[in-house]
Amino acid sequence: xxxxxxxxxxxxxxxxxxxxxxxxxxxxxxxxxxxxxxxxxxxxxxxxxxxxxxxxxxxxxxxxxxxxxxxxxxxxxxxxxxxxxxxxxxxxxxxxxxxxxxxxxxxxxxxxxxxxxxxxxxxxxxxxxxxxxxxxxxxxxxxxxxxxxxxxxxxxxxxxxxxxxxxxxxxxxxxxxxxxxxxxxxxxxxxxxxxxxxxxxxxxxxxxxxxxxxxxxxxxxxxx
Ligand SMILES: C[S@@+](CC[C@H](N)C(=O)[O-])C[C@H]1O[C@@H](n2cnc3c(N)ncnc32)[C@H](O)[C@@H]1O
Numbered sequence: 214x215x216x217x218x219x220x221x222x223x224x225x226x227x228x229x230x231x232x233x234x235x236x237x238x239x240x241x242x243x244x245x246x247x248x249x250x251x252x253x254x255x256x257x258x259x260x261x262x263x264x265x266x267x268x269x270x271x272x273x274x275x276x277x278x279x280x281x282x283x284x285x286x287x288x289x290x291x292x293x294x295x296x297x298x299x300x301x302x303x304x305x306x307x308x309x310x311x312x313x314x315x316x317x318x319x320x321x322x323x324x325x326x327x328x329x330x331x332x333x334x335x336x337x338x339x340x341x342x343x344x345x346x347x348x349x350x351x352x353x354x355x356x357x358x359x360x361x362x363x364x365x366x367x368x369x370x371x372x373x374x375x376x377x378x379x380x381x382x383x384x385x386x387x388x389x390x391x392x393x394x395x396x397x398x399x400x401x402x403x404x405x406x407x408x409x410x411x412x413x414x415x416x417x418x419x420x421x422x423x424x425x426x427x428x429x430x431x432x433x434x435x436x437x
Contacts, residue, residue, distance in 0.1 A: 216228035216229060216230050216237070216303070216307065217229045217230075217231065218307065218310050218311075219236065219240075220312075221236075221238060221239065221240050221241065221242050221243045222240065222241045222242050222424070223241070223242030223243070223244055223245045223316075223424075224242075224312075224316055225238075225242060225243040225244040225245075225277075225312060225313060225316050226243065226275070226310070226311045226312045226313065227240070227243040227275070228274070228275065228303075228307070230370075233370060233374040233375070234374065235370045235371060235374040235375075237274050237275055238275075238277070239400070239423055239424065239425055239426070240425070241423065241424040241425035241426075242423070242424055243275075243277060244277070244281075244313065244316060244317065245423055245424055246400060246423040246424070247277050247278050247281055248281060249422075249423035249424075249429075250366075250398055250399070250400045250422075250423055250429055251278050251281075251282070251366045251368070251398060252281055252282070252285060254398050254420055254429060254431055255364050255366060255396065255398035255431070256268070256282060256285055256293075256364060258364070258396060258431075259291075259363050259364060259396075260285060260286075260289045260291050260293075261289050261290055261291060263291065263363070264290075264291060264292060265291065265292045265293075265294065266291050266292070266293050266294070266363050266364065267293075267294045267296070267361060267362045267363050267364075267392075268282060268293060268294070268295045268296070268362065268363065268364045268365075268366065269296050269297075269298070269358070269361075269362040269364070269365045269366070269390060270295065270296070270297040270298065270365075270366040270368065271298055271353055271365060271366065271367045271368055271369055271387075272298065272299065272353075272366075272368040272369050272370075273297035273298065273299035273302075273348055274299065274303070274368070275303065275308070275311055275313075276297075276308070276326065276329045276330055277311075277313055278366055278368065279295055279297055279329050279346060280313060280317075280322070280325065280326050280329060281317070282295060282344070283295075283325055283329065283340055283341060283344040283346075284317070284319050284322075284325075286341065286343040286344040287341055287343055287344065289343070291343070292342075292343050292344075292345075293343065293344050293345075294337075294345050294347075295344065295345065295346045295347070296346075296347045296348075296349065296362070297346065297347070297348050297349070298349050298351055298353060298356060299348065299349070299350060299351075300350065300351060300352050300353070302334070302348075302350060305330070308330050311326075313326065314326055325340060325341065328340045329346060332346050332348055333348075334348050334349065334350040335347075335348075335349060335350065353369065353378055353383060354377075354378075354382075354383065356383075356386050356387075356390065357386065357389075358386075358389065358390035359389055359390065360389075360390075360391070360392050360393070361390055361391075361392065362390050362391050362392065362395055363391075363392060363394075363395050363396075364395060364396055364397075364398070365387055365390065365391060365395070365396070365397040365398070366398060367387065367397050367398065367399040367401075368399070368400070371401065372401065372403055372405070372406055379401070379405075379406050379409065380409065381409050381412055381413060384409055384410055384412075384413045384415070385413045387413075388413045388414050388415060388434055391434040392434070393434055393435070393436040393437060394433075394434065394435075394436045395433075395434045396431055396432065396433055396434070397410075397415065397431070397432040397434075398429070398430070398431050398432075399429065399430050399432075400422065400423065400426065400429050401429070401430060402419060402422065402426070402427070402428035402429055402430050406430070407419075407430060410430070410432045414434065415432035415433060415434065416432070416433045416435050417430060417431070417432050417433075418430070418431040418432075418433070
């Protein structure tokens with residue numbers, strides 16, 4: 214799988230995987246999708262409400278969600294501990310072509326984005342005082358965390374492309390990985406996905422989707 218660089222409707226880069234006929238992000242805007250689904254509907258539920266937030270990202274990919282989350286950590290009063298799972302890390306030449314810092318214009322963006330990508334796999338590093346990152350090179354199917362995360366960014370390729378990653382057993386491991394009171398957010402709002410999330414114990418909220426999508430999903434692991 215060698216993904217190909219594309220530009221989405223908000224001007225930000227994404228990647229297209231020909232073999233799956235799938236993009237890494239919404240073609241209506243990679244940055245707008247990341248901010249809408251993972252930051253506004255996910256991280257913002259927790260940030261500034263607790264001193265430490267543990268985030269698990271399912272699908273590190275281009276590192277866009279990690280970059281924006283790091284910037285939110287710097288701007289907030291919270292420490293974010295970010296764990297990202299990825300089975301197919303991108304090559305550095307492709308990462309160098311991503312235009313996120315040109316568009317986002319954050320202070321020290323290039324330095325932070327480079328640190329995020331330069332971080333070795335399998336050990337936590339401090340990218341900034343308020344943001345630590347541990348990238349794990351592994352299959353989603355092998356995840357085994359218990360009561361560890363406040364938020365899961367569930368950003369696998371769509372169920373139409375990789376149905377094997379939207380199963381009861383994967384969602385049961387997501388439920389187990391969350392602390393009671395934790396949330397999982399995903400751009401997906403398919404009926405079958407919502408039913409599977411419910412079947413493992415989540416309570417669901419349907420929220421307005423990012424550009425080009427009517428709905429997205431926030432799933433809660435309710436405190437007993
Ligand atoms: C929709 S993309 C994630 C986009 C990413 N969050 C970003 O901001 O660029 C899905 C990601 O899941 C990864 N992936 C696909 N199958 C996987 C598997 N079985 N285990 C772990 N990662 C997988 C892909 O390589 C890709 O990076």
